[in-house]
Amino acid sequence: MPLSPDEPALAAVVPAVGRPVSVQDAIRRDIIAxxxxxxxxxxxxSLAQRYDVSRVPVREAxxxxxxxxxxxxxxxxxxxxxxIPVHDADDLFAVREAxxxxxARSAARRAAALYSGDESPEDWWRIRREIAALLDAGDAHVAADDLDPLVAINDQIHIGxxxxxxxxxxxxxxxxLSWKIEWLYAADVQPRGKRLWPEHRVIVGAIDAGDGERAAALMAAHVRESRIGYLLRYGVTTPSSDPVVAAAVEERRPADG
Amino acid sequence: MPLSPDEPALAAVVPAVGRPVSVQDAIRRDIIAxxxxxxxxxxxxSLAQRYDVSRVPVREAxxxxxxxxxxxxxxxxxxxxxxIPVHDADDLFAVREAxxxxxARSAARRAAALYSGDESPEDWWRIRREIAALLDAGDAHVAADDLDPLVAINDQIHIGxxxxxxxxxxxxxxxxLSWKIEWLYAADVQPRGKRLWPEHRVIVGAIDAGDGERAAALMAAHVRESRIGYLLRYGVTTPSSDPVVAAAVEERRPADG
DNA sequence: AGAGGAGTGATTGTATGCAATCGTCCCTGT
DNA sequence: ACAGGGACGATTGCATACAATCACTCCTCT
Incomplete structure (x- = not known):
């Protein structure tokens, strides 16, 4: 997996969080928090007073x-x-899966085209390097049992x-959608993503290998597993819109917490 | 296909076009047009002068x-x-397919659940009736060879x-996305949707039958066919991100216009 | 002649003030 | 006592005015 064909190592782990927060970002942050x-x-x-700005930027936000x-x-x-969007959670996961x-499939296909020289996307390597950094960062957090940052890192990887x-x-x-996902997970102090974390590296591996169908299947399983876990944790009573997910939830419910 | 279990016939064909147009709608309309x-x-x-409002609503728009x-x-x-989003067209179709x-699959599943009495969605019948009206309206336009309104009707059905x-x-x-779709099609005065139009009724039929996988497969074929047709018509040179679509385009290109 | 920098114009970003609209409460009439 | 209507308060919607920021040009210095 050659990661850096031209540029040097490069840090750039910080995933675009340091912007001069707009009012919209500030309010969203407070909602998620x-x-x-x-x-x-x-x-x-009230919001204008709260954030010490005029009503105009508040309106836009x-x-x-x-x-x-x-x-x-x-x-x-x-x-x-x-x-609270817990009711929409199942819905949100369905969209994510779709x-x-x-x-994932397209990314793998582009990787294959890249290796065969058919295409040379301008910033493919830059993004791929950022993902690598995110994977490493996530591994470190998992090793340190510091799971809170995993939510944001997870989103960043999927966007990547x-x-x-x-x-x-x-x-x-x-x-x-990622903002809403973060909102969903924010209610869960200790995300159970630890178990699912290693799957990311496997998915990225399938992408690197240029195997579109495998990447797609892995991603489907990944999102689905995440969905099942979420529904189980929150004890959502209404069955999932996906029968497979609903069955899995029903089956595992007694065994779980 | 019993369409109206409680309420009478009801017209309501007009698909929400009569709103008191906001500045955003006005600008969007002008872009699409x-x-x-x-x-x-x-x-x-300049926009403020153009639409005779202040800069504030223009900003929001x-x-x-x-x-x-x-x-x-x-x-x-x-x-x-x-x-011009022709470059994004293939991208847009990929998202639509996903x-x-x-x-389509979920709609069919809900229909099945509805028939078996497991679920009673509040306004399922209302939406279903609107779709029926839209199908009829589209048929009429096709029969009259008045194809322009088909773009909007098509969008409405898919949203339905x-x-x-x-x-x-x-x-x-x-x-x-539908707004962008309309933008794409607006460049094409005579949409070639006439050939594809009957597919809608087939898809809705599969939904009514509660056959999720069939509805999904039909919808996939429908969107894909529309995608191929679009790429052919505009003679897009860069191959589609979907190999199947790209192959179909390449195969049909010489035979077509 | 080329490069750097200050000035200027254009555009966005923000604040304040006023008008329009809607919900609510109270008051009156039956 | 209850229903209907009108007035008030709260909130949004909009216009005007001003400040900040950026791009561009021209001028100067090397």
Whole structure:
């Protein structure tokens, strides 16, 4: 697996978190962190005071958050933090499966085309190197039993795979969803991703090998396993929309916590 | 296929076009209609004058359009109408395939659950009736050889199927994409959807029958065929990211126009 | 002649103030 | 006591005005 054909090692692990936080980022962060609880009523004025800005940037931020699904807004009435998305969890996982299976397959195909010289994507190697760094960082956190950062790293890896697939649209959609995913996991203090973590390296391996179908199958299993684990942990009563997932949940429920 | 278990016939064919157009809708409409051509430079001030509003609503609209992919904006420099998305077409179709295969499968499963009495979704019948109306309307347009409205009707049907699937997330994402799809097709005055049109009724039939895998397979073939047709018509030179599609395009290219 | 830097113009980003709209409460009439 | 209507308060929607930032040009120095 030759990772760096031209440039030197390069650190660049920090996954774009250091931006000069916009109001939208600040509010989203507070929602994900639980400072602004779901169902809480928020007015433009109160938020403006809270973040010490005018109402105008708050307005823009609310519009953006609304389209991301974090805010429910009604004209002339007010806005609320969207109800906790646990109900949407199964839905969200279904979308992830649909999208990410496709990105994994495409990424592997592009890798194959790359090796055969048919294509030379401009920044394929840069992204691939970032993923490698993220995998290493995740391994370190797992080894240190410091699992909290794994949520963000996990998202970054999945977005990175989407970037490798070369589909700007999928990347954009997945980025939207990733925030909600983080929100879902944020409620879970100790993510059980430790068991699933090693799967990432296997998936990336299949991509490197250029085996599209294997990458797709591995990704499908990965997302599905994550979905089952989530539904089990939260004891969601309504069955999953995917019969296979629903059956697995039902089967494992008594054995689990 | 019993369509109306409780309510009477109901017209409601008009697919939500009559809203009091916001600035964002107005700009998007002009982009899709070609009034604002891709690459054109647009400033907040010029748009404000154009639509006779202040810069504030224009700002919000631009933010929204940016997240929809219609506008490329650089801070302190200006905004441009995003370059013509023909290059993204293949990408867009790939996403559609990933999402819509999933929605078709889920919709069929819900139909099966509905018939067996396991579930009673609140507005399943309403949506199903709207789809029926859309199918009829499309048939009428095809019969009259008036193919222009088919683009919008087509989008509405696909969104309706997503709604039947019960996945709010998929519906939201698909709705975002549908605008871009319309943009793509708008360049094509005479959409060649006439040949593909009857497939919709077959897909809906599979959903009604509760046959998830068949619905999924039909939808996959439908989107793929549409994709091939598009790439052929526009003579896109770069091969599709899907090898099957790329091969089909290559095979049919000489025979076609 | 070329490179560097300051000035200028254009554009975005933000704040404040006012108008429009909607929900709610109280008051009145029956 | 209850229903209906009007007024008030709260909140959003919008316009104007100003500040900050960036790109570009021209001027100067080497």
């Amino acid at each position: 639980g400072v602004l609880t779901p169902g809480a009523r928020v007015t433009e004025t 609310l519009r953006g958050l609304e389209s991301e699904g974090f805010i429910d807004s009604r004209p002339h009435v007010g806005s609320r933090v969207a109800p 999208l990410e299976v496709s990105t 795979i989407a970037e490798l697939s070369g589909s700007a649209t999928m990347t954009r959609l997945l980025r939207q | 070609g009034v604002l051509t891709p690459g054109a430079r647009v400033t907040e001030t 631009l933010r929204g359009l940016e997240s929809e992919g219609f506008i490329d904006s650089r801070p302190h420099v200006g905004s441009r109408v995003a370059p 999402l819509e295969v999933s929605t 199927i997503a709604e039947l699937s019960g996945s709010a997330t998929m519906t939201r994402l698909l709705r975002q």
